[in-house]
Amino acid sequence: MVFEGNYFSSATFDKADFTPDSLICVDQSGIIDRVVSASDSDYQIVKQAAMDNDILKQIPKGSYLLPGFTDLHIHAPQWPQAGLALDKPLNEWLNTYTFPLEAKFKDLQYAKKVYQSLIKELLANGTTTGLFFGSVHTDANLVLAKVCAKLGQRAFIGKVAMDNPDQTPDYYRDESSQVALEETETFILKMQALQEQTNADITSVITPRFVPSCTDETLQGLGDLAKKYDLPIQSHCSESIWEDHYATERFNLRDAEVLNKFGLLTDKSVMAHGTQLSDSDLDLFEKTQTAIAHCPISNAYFGNSVMRVHDAYQKNVKIGLGTDISGGFSPSIYRNMQQAIMSSQMLQDSSQKPARLSASNVFYLATIGGANALHINSGQIKAGFKADLQIVQDQYFELSSNNSDEIFERLVYHTNKENIKQVYVAGNLVHDNRGEK
Numbered sequence: 143m144v145f146e147g148n149y150f151s152s153a154t155f156d157k158a159d160f161t162p163d164s165l166i167c168v169d170q171s172g173i174i175d176r177v178v179s180a181s182d183s184d185y186q187i188v189k190q191a192a193m194d195n196d197i198l199k200q201i202p203k204g205s206y207l208l209p210g211f212t213d214l215h216i217h218a219p220q221w222p223q224a225g226l227a228l229d230k231p232l233n234e235w236l237n238t239y240t241f242p243l244e245a246k247f248k249d250l251q252y253a254k255k256v257y258q259s260l261i262k263e264l265l266a267n268g269t270t271t272g273l274f275f276g277s278v279h280t281d282a283n284l285v286l287a288k289v290c291a292k293l294g295q296r297a298f299i300g301k302v303a304m305d306n307p308d309q310t311p312d313y314y315r316d317e318s319s320q321v322a323l324e325e326t327e328t329f330i331l332k333m334q335a336l337q338e339q340t341n342a343d344i345t346s347v348i349t350p351r352f353v354p355s356c357t358d359e360t361l362q363g364l365g366d367l368a369k370k371y372d373l374p375i376q377s378h379c380s381e382s383i384w385e386d387h388y389a390t391e392r393f394n395l396r397d398a399e400v401l402n403k404f405g406l407l408t409d410k411s412v413m414a415h416g417t418q419l420s421d422s423d424l425d426l427f428e429k430t431q432t433a434i435a436h437c438p439i440s441n442a443y444f445g446n447s448v449m450r451v452h453d454a455y456q457k458n459v460k461i462g463l464g465t466d467i468s469g470g471f472s473p474s475i476y477r478n479m480q481q482a483i484m485s486s487q488m489l490q491d492s493s494q495k496p497a498r499l500s501a502s503n504v505f506y507l508a509t510i511g512g513a514n515a516l517h518i519n520s521g522q523i524k525a526g527f528k529a530d531l532q533i534v535q536d537q538y539f540e541l542s543s544n545n546s547d548e549i550f551e552r553l554v555y556h557t558n559k560e561n562i563k564q565v566y567v568a569g570n571l572v573h574d575n576r577g578e579k
């Protein structure tokens with residue numbers, strides 16, 4: 143396939159490049175094998191060949207090609223309660239609403255219905271890769287993996303491990319540390335088999351829910367499994383003051399230090415939130431190459447402060463964006479880009495250091511930041527990268543300036559589901575709403 147049109151892609155944290163009138167050539171394996179610009183001598187030849195082979199896709203005037211987004215933190219079973227009970231503190235929200243909902247995923251029919259709805263919604267919002275928390279149920283998590291395989295989303299999925307009887311309800315926990323670890327290993331092996339069967343881009347992820355939910359044995363065993371199978375790890379770290387105090391009381395260590403002690407901070411780890419991370423925690427993240435999933439909407443409810451994106455970035459800590467469904471109500475990374483900018487302005491007002499984020503900064507987080515955290519060659523429109531792409535319409539094109547910087551800011555601030563016309567994962571069309579008004 144060859145796309146013809148204008149595109150935006152991050153060049154650096156501070157700058158998104160606009161490239162007009164290009165041919166983006168995608169090979170059979172879904173990789174961008176060449177970007178031909180209008181000034182290249184063979185532009186017309188490449189275009190003509192694509193037309194002759196009926197593989198030219200022309201992007202309409204006023205629409206742009208962007209890289210697909212990575213959602214670095216999303217609780218798949220919480221989709222049915224997105225936007226509910228967000229006026230409660232984290233602990234109450236978990237115990238009163240979230241654990242009872244997640245417990246329902248024992249029912250595989252229910253799981254299938256919810257997961258189909260969620261993955262369609264994420265694709266429709268331009269999210270081409272998701273890093274998912276599942277539930278404790280191995281089989282329901284496999285349902286999620288099958289749905290992602292079928293609908294074509296790249297997925298990193300974790301069987302949630304939670305076995306600490308002091309912090310989890312008896313109706314929703316792994317029965318013991320042994321069960322948590324055995325089920326995690328079973329999930330890893332079944333995911334490997336499914337991956338081989340379907341050839342889908344699905345990976346299992348070691349997933350201790352967070353330090354309070356897990357016993358020491360489980361935290362240690364999960365660290366060992368991550369090492370044994372060389373897998374990504376995800377959890378929550380320093381999301382709230384309550385979580386930080388819990389770690390200090392139980393271990394006399396900071397939350398990040400606890401995770402590190404059990405081998406859970408590695409170059410394949412993605413820790414959600416981090417609003418309470420200290421400078422020394424950020425140094426530890428840098429040293430271990432652990433990434434942060436910044437979830438600005440969720441943090442406004444449960445985070446007790448704004449995550450210091452600039453400080454983390456200055457310290458070379460990898461960062462991307464997460465919706466945190468359903469700590470965050472919106473499945474849209476666009477919505478989270480907007481909130482990241484707004485929240486950063488509030489941090490600026492209470493901080494001596496630069497804290498403001500620009501549209502270019504948050505676009506970098508949504509694309510390159512997320513892809514780097516997961517070690518995937520996605521998030522850029524460039525030869526050698528996966529063709530994870532979205533075609534997005536600038537709804538104010540006819541009304542407003544056509545300066546590329548302004549178009550870019552409009553896209554970041556105004557794109558909604560209706561303006562996302564097509565989405566591709568590794569060159570495969572996974573969402574098409576051109577027929578819709």
Ligand SMILES: O=c1[nH]c(=O)c2nc[nH]c2[nH]1
Nearest residue numbers: 217351352378440466469
């Ligand atoms: O935002 C959050 N959502 C959750 O499901 C969760 N579990 C532990 N800590 C959490 N934070």
